[in-house]
Amino acid sequence: MIAAALLDDYTFRVVALGAAALGATSGALGTFAVLRRQALVGDAISHAALPGIVLAYLVTGARGSLALLVGAAVTGFLAVLLVGAVVRTTRVKADSALGIWLSVFFGVGLVLLTYVQRRPDASQAGLDRFLFGQAATVLREDVWTMAILGAAVLAVLAAAWKQLKVLAFDADFGSTLGLRMRLTEVLLTILLVVAIVIGLQMVGAVLMSAMVVAPAAAARQWTNRLGPMTVLAAAVGAGAGVVGAIVSSEVERLPTGPTIILVATALVALSLLFAPHRGIxxxxxxxxxxxxxxxxxxxxxxxxxxxxxxxxxxxxxxxxxxxxxxxxxxxxxxxxxxxxxxxxxxxxxxxxxxxxxxxxxxxx
The missing domain is CATH 1.10.10.10 (Winged helix-like DNA-binding domain superfamily/Winged helix DNA-binding domain)
Structure with a gap:
């Protein structure tokens, strides 16, 4: 009865479909971030997206999701480029560079968001939903955007599977085979940026990195093969999205984004405890x-x-x-x-x- 009632709820269907699309895309891409020990990259991208969202609004004056997501993608990708530049030209390690630029971009984003919210016109209201996420504001058009971009990301992932597989385990060996590992790394970064920015409205910049890492971390406990791990991570992400949407719809005033993250975290905990041969x-x-x-x-x-x-x-x-x-x-x-x-x-x-x-x- 509860399931039937939820399926009849238009808002729930929109949120659940959006969460499933987001979870599948971020989970699949998160596999490569986890295997390459670059989980903080997702954190840096999600936090660096905030100034891009606000700047896109200031430039265009529009609150449409697509325009704001383009701005988020630009600054998110810029943050990754700056991290790489610091690592290549200085003695600063990658984790330190990520922490530095994450804080800088997020701080700039908060300053810009505060400035916009103090403007006399009220049209800027709602930008802060990208900070903590607000699934209730997701519209059918937003879900279409998430689904189309997510499908494109997964299609590119499948097309570049061989190169990405080599990159995940031994990039130097791939270079000796004549594969363009540097270009493949840039491609993976672009895919991660897209996967993260499409989820900002639902989960928020603060929690979006967990949506990338948690499904892959859970899937890693169940298999030693890249293909099954990627599929399982996508399934865990989609499942966490749908279950989180169901739980938040059943409990009054329970935010959907954090609930999705808590469900994903619970799946990680269960995997760490009970996965065959690896569970504690x-x-x-x-x-x-x-x-x-x-x-x-x-x-x-x-x-x-x-x-x-x-x-x-x-x-x-x-x-x-x-x-x-x-x-x-x-x-x-x-x-x-x-x-x-x-x-x-x-x-x-x-x-x-x-x-x-x-x-x-x-x-x-």
Whole structure:
């Protein structure tokens, strides 16, 4: 009933479709940012987009999303170029350069936004939605823009897949193959800029970087292959967008953008805990099982050695004696071995190997 009611809600459909398009695009592109350890690039682009939005409004006087997004893309791309220039010409590391330019552009954006909001005309109202995001203001035309630009980004991603794949893992090797890695890096930056700026109205400049990083970080826990990781990151991003839209529509006065980010973060946490072979909880269980298996094998081997030292199988041994060799309490291990039919407990509480147990000990 709730799902049907939500689907009948025009505003919800618009927001959910926009969030899904945004999540799929940013998640797919975020795969390369995460693999290249450039997660902060998304943060720099999203914060650097703010002055571009305000300047675009001051120049054009229009509040249409497309014009403002063009301004955001220009300053976002400019910020990345400046970061690269600083890294190439100075001894400043990439993370420091990103932090510097992120702060500079965002500070300029806040100053310009304050200036615009103090103007006597009221037409500038609403620009601050690009700061923290305001999904309720997203219109059908905005969703079309997001969908078309997102589809274009994914199409370019598919077309340049081979070059981007080499760039993600070994750009120097790609250069030796004659691939234009520098041009590929610029292309990836442009795609990231587009993927980020289309989500500013919905998620906001402050949180948009999480929309790029979180889906890819979650997907990375489930696979070691680039293709499945990219598809899974897009699916996680789209799913977080839709679920976030549903939750925010069910809870009064719950903002959609931050809710989407919280859902994406929850998916990252679940992946970190329960992903096969990598999840913290899964590895803890696997480690415990492995330690238990090794402990059983050690007790079985110690009991076999004791039998050989005492001239045969008829001589049983107490758990305390076996524990001295194993340097641990062997009682629990002996009970488990007995349950498996590998050892038997005599009437005097002495333990000895069964025929099956001797065969298993010899095999080890």
């Amino acid at each position: 909880a899964v590895r803890a269980v696997e480690s415990r099982v492995a330690r238990r298996r090794l402990g059983l094998a050690a007790v079985l081997a110690d009991l076999a050695e004791l039998e050989r030292q005492h001239g045969g199988a008829a001589h049983g041994h107490h758990a305390a004696t076996i524990g001295v060799m194993a340097e641990a309490d062997a009682t629990v291990a002996l009970r488990e071995l007995a349950r498996r039919g590998l050892v038997v407990r005599g009437p005097d509480d002495a333990w000895s190997l069964t025929d099956r147990g001797r065969t298993e000990a010899a095999r080890r």
